[in-house]
Amino acid sequence: MAQKLPMTHRSTFLLPPTVSDDCNGSVPVTYALIILNQRLLRFSPLLWDHVKIRVCADGGANRLFDDMPELCPLENDVSGIRERYKPDVIKGDMDSIRPDVLNYYRNLGTKIIDNSDDQDTTDLHKCITYLLDFVSDDKRSNLCILVAGALGGRFDHEMGNINTLCHFSTTRIVLLSDDCLIQLLPSTRHHEISIISSVEGPHCGLIPIGAPSGSSTTTGLQWNLDNTEMRFGGLVSTSNIVKGETVTVTSDSDLLWTISLKKNSHEGEEGKLPDSQHVSVI
C-alpha cells in the first residue's frame, strides 16, 4: 500500500501568540473561532488573539456578551470590553440569542445571518459552512477552526458537535472545553501530533467513531496500539497517557483524538494555560 502523507498537529493556539507561531511544521495556519452557547472558556481571550475571524453560533453571542467582562477582571470598562470582543458574524436559527444582544452587536457592525428556515443542521454546522465559503479555495487547507464550548453540556449537542467533525472530515476542526480538546484524525493520513506538555496532557484517548477500526498503530503513548482493532463494545483507547513529545497515529479508519488541557488550579506556574489577565497584556 502507498505510504500515507504525514499530517502534523500542534496546538499553538493554547500558547500566547508570538510572531513565529501558528505553524504546523513549516505550514502557516489560519485560525477561526466559533463560540457556541455554553459558558465561555476561561482561555477565550487567548483564542481570540490567535484567530482571524470570530463567529458566534446563535446563543453563543449571549455568552460572549455576558461572560467576557468576567474574564477580563482587571478592566472596569464593560462596554470597552464588549466593543473590543465584537464578533464578526452571528449565524444560526436565532432561537436562543436575546434581542438585546442581537441589537447590541448589530449596532456595532457585526454581520447577522438568520438561518431560521433550516431546522435540519445545527448552528455549529451553519457556522462552519459560512467559514468554508468565506475562505478562498487555496487557503482552505490551512484553515483551522477552533470551536469553544463544544463539550461538557447536553449530550445530544455534544454528539451533534462530534458528528460535525465527521461531516467536515477534510477540514481541521478542534472542539474545545475548559478540560479537553477533540479532533478528527482522517484515516487517509499518517498523524504526527506534537504535545505541548506545559498546557496539554497527559491524559488522552483514541476512539473510532461511526465504524470499528480494524487496525490502528501508535507511538508515544503509555499503552500503544500495534495493528490493534478498536470498536465500541470491544476495545477503545480511553485513559491513555502521552509519554513523549510526539504521538504518531496511523489507522484504517477515522479516529477521534482527545487530550486533556491543564488547569490553573491543578498545575504549577509551568503547566498553566494563560488566564485572561496574562492575555490582556500580550
Ligand SMILES: Nc1ncnc2c1ncn2[C@@H]1O[C@H](COP(=O)(O)OP(=O)(O)OP(=O)(O)O)[C@@H](O)[C@H]1O
Ligand atoms: N449544552 C451544550 N453542549 C454542547 N454544545 C452546545 C450546548 N448548547 C449549545 N451547544 C452548541 O451551541 C450551538 C448554538 O446553541 P443554541 O442553544 O443557540 O442552539 P439551538 O439550536 O437553539 O439548540 P436547541 O434548540 O437544541 O436547544 C449548538 O448548535 C451547539 O453546537
Ligand SMILES: Cc1ncc(C[n+]2csc(CCO)c2C)c(N)n1
Ligand atoms: C431527524 C431529526 N432530528 C432532529 C431534528 C431537529 N434539529 C436538528 S438540527 C436543528 C436545528 C437546531 O438549531 C433541529 C431543530 C431534525 N431536523 N431531524
